[in-house]
Amino acid sequence: MTTPQVVVHRDKELMAQAAAARLITKVVDAQAARGTASVVLTGGRNGNALLAALAAAPARDAVDWSRLDLWWGDERYLPAEDPERNVTQARAALLDAVPLDPARVHAMPASDGPYGPDVDAAAAAYAAELARAATPEDHGPVPCFDVLMLGVGPDTHVASLFPEHPAVRETERTVVGVHGAPKPPPTRVSLTLPTIRAAREVWLLAAGEDKAGAVAIALGGAGEVQAPAAAAYGRTRTLWLLDRAAAAKLPTAMYPPALS
Numbered sequence: 001m002t003t004p005q006v007v008v009h010r011d012k013e014l015m016a017q018a019a020a021a022r023l024i025t026k027v028v029d030a031q032a033a034r035g036t037a038s039v040v041l042t043g044g045r046n047g048n049a050l051l052a053a054l055a056a057a058p059a060r061d062a063v064d065w066s067r068l069d070l071w072w073g074d075e076r077y078l079p080a081e082d083p084e085r086n087v088t089q090a091r092a093a094l095l096d097a098v099p100l101d102p103a104r105v106h107a108m109p110a111s112d113g114p115y116g117p118d119v120d121a122a123a124a125a126y127a128a129e130l131a132r133a134a135t136p137e138d139h140g141p142v143p144c145f146d147v148l149m150l151g152v153g154p155d156t157h158v159a160s161l162f163p164e165h166p167a168v169r170e171t172e173r174t175v176v177g178v179h180g181a182p183k184p185p186p187t188r189v190s191l192t193l194p195t196i197r198a199a200r201e202v203w204l205l206a207a208g209e210d211k212a213g214a215v216a217i218a219l220g221g222a223g224e225v226q227a228p229a230a231a232a233y234g235r236t237r238t239l240w241l242l243d244r245a246a247a248a249k250l251p252t253a254m255y256p257p258a259l260s
C-alpha cells in the first residue's frame, strides 16, 4: 500500500487544469519509456472537468494519442448513446477531439449491446478484454495501468464500489456487475479493488464542499467496506487531488498549502 499524497488546489477549475497538465506529463513520460501508455478514466463531474481541461490545453499535442489505451473504472449500464454513460460524456469532453486509435478505446459494454440486460456477462466480457491486454510483465490478470483516475462520491464511493455493497468485497473477479447501486442508474459495471490496486498510480479526484466529509472519512483511517475510497491505492503512488472546499475537513498537517 502506498501512503496517500494530498495536493490541494485553490478551486475546482484550477484543480482540473493542474490534473490535466499532470496527466499529459505522465502519458508523455510513459510513452517515452515504454512506447505506449494506459489510462483508466473516471466518470463524474471531476473526471469530466479534467478531460475538458485536457482538451483545452495546448500541450495536449505532446501526447501521441494513437499509442494510448483508454479504459474505464466504471460504467452506468445504459444504452450505447445514452448521455448518462461515462463514455458518452468522455467523448463529448475530449475523446472526439483527439486522434485516438479506436481499437485502443476500451469502452465498457452497453445495455443494448451483445449482452443485453445481463450485466454480469458484460462485466465478464470486460474482464476478458483486460486479460487479453495484460502482458507477462504485468504479472496478473489486468494491465499495470500507468494512471487510474477515480472520482470520489459524497458517500466515499469510487468507480461503482459503494459503501457496504457486495462489489466492494470482491477479491477474485477483476470486473463485476453492480446491482442495486444507491446512485442512479442502479445497474453498473465496475472494476474491483484488486484491479484498481494493479495500477502504477491511482489518482482520486474530489472538488466541492459536498465531498469534504467523504475525503475526511477516507483519509482518516476508515475501513474499505465502509469507505471504498480509503482502499484505492496504486503500486507506486496514490494521489488525492482536491480543491480547498473538498479539503476543508482535513487536518492541514496532511498537505502543504496550495501555492495559488
Ligand SMILES: O=C1O[C@H](COP(=O)(O)O)[C@@H](O)[C@H](O)[C@H]1O
Residues within 6 Å of the ligand: 042, 043, 044, 045, 046, 047, 073, 074, 075, 076, 086, 150, 151, 152, 153, 154, 158, 159, 160, 183
Ligand atoms: O456515478 C458516478 O459517480 C462518481 C462520482 O461522481 P461525481 O460527479 O460525484 O464526482 C464517478 O466517479 C463514477 O465514475 C460515476 O459512475
